[in-house]
Amino acid sequence: MVTMEAYESIEKMTSGDWYVATGAERERVAQQAAMYAHEFNQLGPTDPKRSAEIVKAWLSPESGQCTIKAPAIIEYGFNTTIAEHAFINFGVTILDIAPVTIGARSMLGPNCSLLTAGHPVDDWQMRSGGWENGSPISIGQDTWLGGNVTVVGGVSIGDRCVIGAGAVVTKDIPDDCIAVGNPARVIRKRDKSRYERTQLPEGAPLDAFGILPEGPKESEGPESSE
Template structure:
């Protein structure tokens, strides 16, 4: 039996996102996100219960401000004390793991999917999913974008508005588009 589109997605193979099973999973995520984004802060707590249940892992003291958006949710793991500021977007077609004590500023975006470069294949919904791993005690400034397949090492800093296209070593500070080591003047 041929693998399903979800199985191909999980295996890091080309898959069609125009698939009934994947669509149903995205609907579940949208419902949990809606709950999170519309609950009163006192009811929501650290994150809406529906969102916490959807995630692969939600550590002690983790906190997600509203609004928030994710693609599937079940691929997201937040370790202890992770903080996501308002407007963060995680399109988690592959695992996204965020290490303990890491903080994401407002409007940070994490994209796991790479769309096909061939126009006809792209129109058919073909994409490939690559994981994103963010280490411990990382600071990602507002409106930064983290692209598919990137790993960010422990203690790294990503400047506001940076576009991260490559791995960042532990302790490094990067800025710009594409993100590159910060220089002192």
Template sequence: MDEFEKMQAGEWYCCLDPALDTRRLRVFDAVHAHNATRPSARGNIAPELRAVLGTAPDTARIEGQFRCVYGVNIHLGDAAFLNVGCVILDSGRVEIGARSMLGPHVQIYCADHHRDPKLRSELIERALPVRIGQDVWIGGGAIILPGVTIGDGAIVGAGSVVTKDVAPGVTVVGNPARVVTPSRES
């Protein structure tokens, strides 16, 4: 298997590989086109960016100053919304469910670097998926770590660092994120 195939399979791979560099450069150009296009002309997602994403329905929206690495691993549900400055390091599959909202500068990381310092110095990593259910709200500046699943209807407080799975319908806050009793506002 080549390094991209290893990455897609969730196996250990070397992240600095000429073929991966070529893939990333194509995506970086598409991201640049999206971010450089006037919002009135861009629509929900610029065509260049939409072309490199795995799944991006017409109703999904990505605001400017967005960043991603491979694009193909990003799968957006209907009416998913990514606010300004979101970063998705999508070496692994990233699913963002229908009607989920990510606040400004939310960061999603899939790369899990090797624990062995020698292998880490050789840039060996693996890609773990991140799954965000439907109707999730992730507050600005939150960080979602590799391998995390966030259940339907959950809320992640602004600035939280999510290191473990979040059950459906709960609210988590803090670093590391922990469950808090959700308020029942009417």
């Protein structure tokens, strides 16, 4: 006879298999994350040092020094890895029953949602009976998600992408792509002939924050034709 205990562990939850969101250990971890969220959001901008301590305890140990603006909801935290210099604006929601990865220097606009959780679609009795599963989300380096972007489980967004405000990303987006809409679709690739750096005053540094990695400069000319 199958016991429910076999389907309610954190290991079962993060594996991508069907599981049930019960069990004492999962409840303990979820409650701890909820307490981090509560304190972090209550603090707002009043105590940056304590806020940074909460973020470090809340996220995966592999995370780097990043910025998250309150309010923020991260369901578990241990499953979310945010790399160095990433910037997460107000109102983010991350349901991380499966791993979520956000690359270095990437930016999420206000009210973005990263939702790894899934439920049965055709089998309504299984869905109403409490079963769910999760699929990972990966966002690459130097990528920008505009405000109110939703990314669903199982999606990978590449490096140097731009996702337009309000988009719902249901399929993978390759590197260097600009995508918009619901569902999001790629409308073009990055184009060096459109670089906004031509609008800067002469001598203005591209790396205003001093956070870009060392490496060869990009060549001039378009990345690709439209």
